Amino acid sequence: MIELENITKIYRMGKVEVPALRGVTLNIEQGEMVAIIGASGSGKSTLMNIIGCLDKPTLGTYLLEGADVSRLNDNKLAEIRSKKLGFVFQDYNLLSRASAAANVELPLVYGGGGNRHKRALEALERVGLAGRSNHRPTELSGGEQQRVAIARALINNPSVILADEPTGNLDSASTDEIVSIFRQLNQEGITVVIVTHEMDIAQQTRRIIRLYDGKVASDEKTAVSRGDKA
Amino acid sequence: MKFIEFFKIAVQSLLSNKLRSALTMLGMIIGVGSVIILMSVGAGLQNMITSTFEELGTNLLMVQPANPEAPGIAAMAPGYATASITLDDVEAIERVRSVTGIVPANENFVKLKVGNEETTAVIHGSNSDYQRVYGFEMASGQFISEVNLARRDMVVVIGSKVAEDLFGDDDPVGQQVRIRDKRFTIIGVLAPRGLSMFGFSWDELVVTPITTYQARLFSQKTPSGEDAVQSISVQVTSAEVMDEVKEEIENILRRRHKIDEGEDDDFSVLSMEQMLGTFETITLALTVFLGMIGAISLLVGSIGIMNIMLVSVTERTREIGLRKAIGAKRRDILMQFLLEAAMLSLVGGAIGLAIAWGVSWGVSQIDLGGFTINAVVSPLIVTVAVLVSVFIGLASGIYPAMRAAGLNPIDALHYG
Numbered sequence: 001m002i003e004l005e006n007i008t009k010i011y012r013m014g015k016v017e018v019p020a021l022r023g024v025t026l027n028i029e030q031g032e033m034v035a036i037i038g039a040s041g042s043g044k045s046t047l048m049n050i051i052g053c054l055d056k057p058t059l060g061t062y063l064l065e066g067a068d069v070s071r072l073n074d075n076k077l078a079e080i081r082s083k084k085l086g087f088v089f090q091d092y093n094l095l096s097r098a099s100a101a102a103n104v105e106l107p108l109v110y111g112g113g114g115n116r117h118k119r120a121l122e123a124l125e126r127v128g129l130a131g132r133s134n135h136r137p138t139e140l141s142g143g144e145q146q147r148v149a150i151a152r153a154l155i156n157n158p159s160v161i162l163a164d165e166p167t168g169n170l171d172s173a174s175t176d177e178i179v180s181i182f183r184q185l186n187q188e189g190i191t192v193v194i195v196t197h198e199m200d201i202a203q204q205t206r207r208i209i210r211l212y213d214g215k216v217a218s219d220e221k222t223a224v225s226r227g228d229k230a
Numbered sequence: 231m232k233f234i235e236f237f238k239i240a241v242q243s244l245l246s247n248k249l250r251s252a253l254t255m256l257g258m259i260i261g262v263g264s265v266i267i268l269m270s271v272g273a274g275l276q277n278m279i280t281s282t283f284e285e286l287g288t289n290l291l292m293v294q295p296a297n298p299e300a301p302g303i304a305a306m307a308p309g310y311a312t313a314s315i316t317l318d319d320v321e322a323i324e325r326v327r328s329v330t331g332i333v334p335a336n337e338n339f340v341k342l343k344v345g346n347e348e349t350t351a352v353i354h355g356s357n358s359d360y361q362r363v364y365g366f367e368m369a370s371g372q373f374i375s376e377v378n379l380a381r382r383d384m385v386v387v388i389g390s391k392v393a394e395d396l397f398g399d400d401d402p403v404g405q406q407v408r409i410r411d412k413r414f415t416i417i418g419v420l421a422p423r424g425l426s427m428f429g430f431s432w433d434e435l436v437v438t439p440i441t442t443y444q445a446r447l448f449s450q451k452t453p454s455g456e457d458a459v460q461s462i463s464v465q466v467t468s469a470e471v472m473d474e475v476k477e478e479i480e481n482i483l484r485r486r487h488k489i490d491e492g493e494d495d496d497f498s499v500l501s502m503e504q505m506l507g508t509f510e511t512i513t514l515a516l517t518v519f520l521g522m523i524g525a526i527s528l529l530v531g532s533i534g535i536m537n538i539m540l541v542s543v544t545e546r547t548r549e550i551g552l553r554k555a556i557g558a559k560r561r562d563i564l565m566q567f568l569l570e571a572a573m574l575s576l577v578g579g580a581i582g583l584a585i586a587w588g589v590s591w592g593v594s595q596i597d598l599g600g601f602t603i604n605a606v607v608s609p610l611i612v613t614v615a616v617l618v619s620v621f622i623g624l625a626s627g628i629y630p631a632m633r634a635a636g637l638n639p640i641d642a643l644h645y646g
Binding site: 049083089111 | 232235242243246548549551552553554555556557558559560561562639640643
């Protein structure tokens, strides 16, 4: 489903070239739940941006569901983001003046599709916020806001959900909530990729990819996937 | 479909910053408002002048003495002009083909006395064509005749206001009035007509035969000792023959005044159309000048919009990043911000238009001593205002919108 072949990303800062990724090759299959971990500067965010079609690799190929997306233009990438990917960010990125339901509907504005409000309510129900659809982000707790963001990522039925430090701003109770939602969605068949630096979160996924200095340092199945008790 | 969404987003965003939106719009309100007010008042002024000329008839030529030595337009100023036109000139012009009426007129201010009643009026020494050429109706009695003219009769026709001042509700026809200590018989009263363009009242006139005027009231001679005429109005059959007749009159007068080829004329012949054209040029220049001042405020308004849109783009960088991350294309972001700018401008323009409408209506109600400027906000002005507002919105929104659309979603998401 996600096939990365020798992905290299070099940022140019004036005359200096800074390599962020140096030949990353990995496959993520449909239905996997993967954590990408690494110290800051390891390239995990860059990898996330490339998987999320927010950025293009300098070298290498990226096949998403069999189609090469590594050389597409910005508009094509925007289309892929709106049809195949769902994003969850560390600081939720909700529109403060819009209701929860309106925030969830947002991707449909660009991706199209009818029955928006109904679909938004369904998505909110999936993350356990059925009764909160008219609340504004400021009226919700951090965990609830992140659940709204997850509902927003879900609304266009993406094949992959990409979460960038989704629990970075949350207390432990909310963190558990969010992680269990991701696990539940994964059980429903959605591929989930989480970037995190928190090991105990990574442990709850099925596979941990550790980046170091722009390369894959290790790629291991976790206890969860081996069927051990989590 | 998307457009409706963007429309909603724009409305929401403008409403979420009400004070800022209102202040930004104020620039457009003032700009559009002042341009429209100035344009409509200018148009009203022009209409007033045009209709005044049309009331007199556009197929009139004015012949006046001029000073060949005075420069430019000063040649026609009464103080500079030498008395050069005579009643014989009038007769000569009368014989020109296509001339349907000829009215010499000398004028002055006089006091009229009846018993203890007294009033001031403008007295015109003229002929029997006067009534027809200037389009007067008679309220009672009759106008001066050729016979009155030939006999230098001591008769006057008075305006309705003069009649009212001196006689109240009584019929003045047949009554005596004293002008410069001479007794005149009133033979007719003109029907009320109101004011002409410069606040001159048609109803405060007194008309007497020009022969009587020269012999008994104000004698004015040319250097050669003939009776002088201050001005001649020549009515021609139609506007088409105007130029032809004008040329012929010029030829006749040059011949009669013995002016050689290449010498300057001691008279001027102006068509009403020319005079109208001159006034229209003046009012147009005035309107354009005032409109430009208004346009400057429009420019300032549009700079305000651009400024606030730039602020808005910066403030909403993260929002833009998010929208792009979840699938918004360049074009979507561009459209959204352009729409927002256009809306600020259009709503501001609409309010400005409404205010200007009110002010123009108010101006039209002002009584400027008996006449009004009918300041009309025409559909053309409305259309122009709307188009200009939209254009300004788009023009001042395009740069901020392009900046927003060009943002890199990754950087934008991590902004601030």
